[in-house]
Amino acid sequence: MSVRSQMFDRYIGIDYSGAKTPTSSLKGLRVYLADHALPPKEVSPPPSARRYWTRRGISEWIVEPLAEPERTLIGIDHGFSFPIQYFEKYGLPHNWSAFLDDFHWHWPTDMDHIYVDFVREGIYGQGTARSGDPRWLRLTEQRARTAKSVFRFDGQGSVAKSTHSGLPWLLFIRRRASGRVHFWPFDGWDVPDRYSVVAEVYPSLWRQNFGIEKRTPDQHDAYSVAAWMQNTDREGCLQKFFHPDLTPREQMQAQIEGWILGVF
Numbered sequence: 001m002s003v004r005s006q007m008f009d010r011y012i013g014i015d016y017s018g019a020k021t022p023t024s025s026l027k028g029l030r031v032y033l034a035d036h037a038l039p040p041k042e043v044s045p046p047p048s049a050r051r052y053w054t055r056r057g058i059s060e061w062i063v064e065p066l067a068e069p070e071r072t073l074i075g076i077d078h079g080f081s082f083p084i085q086y087f088e089k090y091g092l093p094h095n096w097s098a099f100l101d102d103f104h105w106h107w108p109t110d111m112d113h114i115y116v117d118f119v120r121e122g123i124y125g126q127g128t129a130r131s132g133d134p135r136w137l138r139l140t141e142q143r144a145r146t147a148k149s150v151f152r153f154d155g156q157g158s159v160a161k162s163t164h165s166g167l168p169w170l171l172f173i174r175r176r177a178s179g180r181v182h183f184w185p186f187d188g189w190d191v192p193d194r195y196s197v198v199a200e201v202y203p204s205l206w207r208q209n210f211g212i213e214k215r216t217p218d219q220h221d222a223y224s225v226a227a228w229m230q231n232t233d234r235e236g237c238l239q240k241f242f243h244p245d246l247t248p249r250e251q252m253q254a255q256i257e258g259w260i261l262g263v264f
Contacts, residue, residue, distance in 0.1 A: 005236060006036065006233045006234065006236075006238075007071070007073070007191070007233055007238050007239060008071045008072060008073040008196075008197075008229075008233055008238075009035060009036065009070035009071050009072065010033065010034070010035050010065065010070055010071070010072040010073070011033070011034045011035070011040070011072070011073050011075075011226045011229040011230045011233070012031065012032070012033050012034075012043075012062075012065070012072060012073070012074045012075070012226060013031070013032045013040065013075050013201070013203075013221075013222045013223065013224065013225025013226030013227075013229065014029075014030070014031050014058065014074065014075065014076045014077060014222055014225070015028065015029070015030040015077050015203065015218045015219075015221040015222040015225070016028075016029065016055075016076060016077045016078045016162045016165075016166055017029050017055075017161075017162060017165075017218075018078070018116050018160075018161025018162040018163070018164060018165035018166070019161070020115060021112065021113055021114060021115060022054060022055045022056045022109070022110050022111070022112060022114070022165070022169075023054050023055075023056055023112055023113075024054060024055075025050035025051055025052040025053070025054055026052050026053065026054065026055070027052050027216075027218065028218045029052060029053035029054070029055065029058060029218075030042065030053070030216075030218045030219050030221070030222040031043040031053065031058065031061075031222060032219075032222040032223045032225070032226040032227075033226065034226045034227065034229075034230040035230075039227065039230075040222075040223050040226035040227050040230065042219060042222075042223075043061075045057050045058075045061075046061075055110075055165060055166070055169060056110070056169075058169075059169040059172050059173055062074060062173055062177075062198075063173060063176045063177050065196070066173070066177040066180050066181050066196050066198075067177065067180060069194075070196075071194065071195070071196050071197075072196040072197075073196070073197050073199070073229050073233075073238075074196070074197065074198045074199070075199055075200075075201035075225040075226070075229060075261060076166065076170075076198065076199075076200060076201065077162065077200075077201055077202065077203055077221060077222075077225065078159060078162035078163045078165075078166040078167075078200070079138075079150035079159060079162075079163035079166075079167075079200065079258065080096075080167075080170060080183070080186070080200040080258040081096060081099060081138070081186070081256065081257050081258035082099070082132060082136075082138070082150055082151075082257065083132070083136040083137060083138045083149075083150070083257055084138075084253055084256060084257055085132075085133070085136045086132050086136065087099070087256060089132075090102075090130065094256045095256075096183070096186035096255075096256065096258075097174070097186075099256075100167060100168075100170060100171040100174070101171070102130070103130065103167050103168070104167070104168045104171050105126070106119075106125060106126040106127055106129055106130040107119050107125055107126075107127050107130065107164055107167070107168070108124070108125050108168065109125075109164055109165045109167075109168055110168035110169055110172065111124075116161045116164050116165050119164070120153070120164075127164075131151070132149075132150070132151035133149075133151060134149045134151040134152040134153075134160075135149070136149060136151060137149055138150070138254075138257040138258065139246075139250055139253055139254055139257060139259075140254065140257065140258065140259045140260045140263050141260075143244075143263050144202060144205070144260055144263045146204060147159075147202055147204075147260065148160075150163045150164075170183070170198070173198065177196075180195065180196060181195065181196050181197070181198055182195040182196070182197045182198075183197075183198050183199075184197050184198070184199045184242065184259075184261070185242075185254060185255050185258070185259050186255060186258065188255075189242060189243055189251065189255075190242070191242055199261040200258055200259070200260050200261060201225050201260060201261050201262065202260045202262065202263070203220075203221035203222075203224050203225055205228075205260075205262050205263070206224045206225065206227075206228040206262070207220055207221055207224045209224070209227075209228070210223065210224050210227055228262065229261075240264070241261055241262055241264060242261075244259060244263060244264045245264055
């Protein structure tokens with residue numbers, strides 16, 4: 001398949017972590033980058049006293065490739081929105097941009113020195129006024145079967161901390177890269193020409209498809225995301241995953257709740 005038939009020029013897989021603070025150097029934050037020719041390779045943070053990426057550092061770095069002409073697909077491993085029950089409980093408009101603004105006001109987890117648990121326990125912010133039920137599942141989590149609730153904070157495989165720490169940074173990226181990036185599927189199921197895309201991913205869907213070699217579990221998750229996106233685009237099959245098998249009613253709900261790329 002020719003390069004021109006592919007949707008994207010670059011593929012970035014990010015394994016996320018909600019540990020500590022936005023400026024903490026976290027071993028669990030990993031970034032892998034692939035392009036048309038080269039397999040995924042780990043991207044290290046800029047030289048500094050910190051050995052690993054920080055959430056702030058990754059968010060600032062993401063804005064850079066989004067400003068370049070190459071079309072980039074970025075997959076980030078945390079929830080991008082909440083179940084419809086959350087919107088109904090708090091009377092929120094069915095609009096993702098408004099959701100991000102409201103969430104950020106209540107959960108300012110992008111502030112320096114702020115742990116997710118500080119907001120969760122009412123020490124800082126207004127998180128107690130915007131809590132959810134771990135029994136609530138988005139449609140995409142129901143379809144993926146093994147995906148956990150974005151409100152499940154405890155237990156193996158929980159994603160709540162990553163989600164609650166990552167959402168304000170999606171707002172940051174959205175503001176900084178306005179007019180150059182398509183947040184899928186909130187901005188529409190169809191991806192416009194010349195736009196880069198930021199999408200939610202779930203490494204558990206793909207990690208078993210690739211040999212782990214000498215990578216740590218966090219490295220392998222980020223690698224698997226980038227490799228799946230690269231391979232699927234090469235095969236000409238990526239477009240179908242941007243249009244999962246949903247009824248019109250389910251499509252409307254998923255544009256509020258978000259959807260995991262790769263869940264069909």
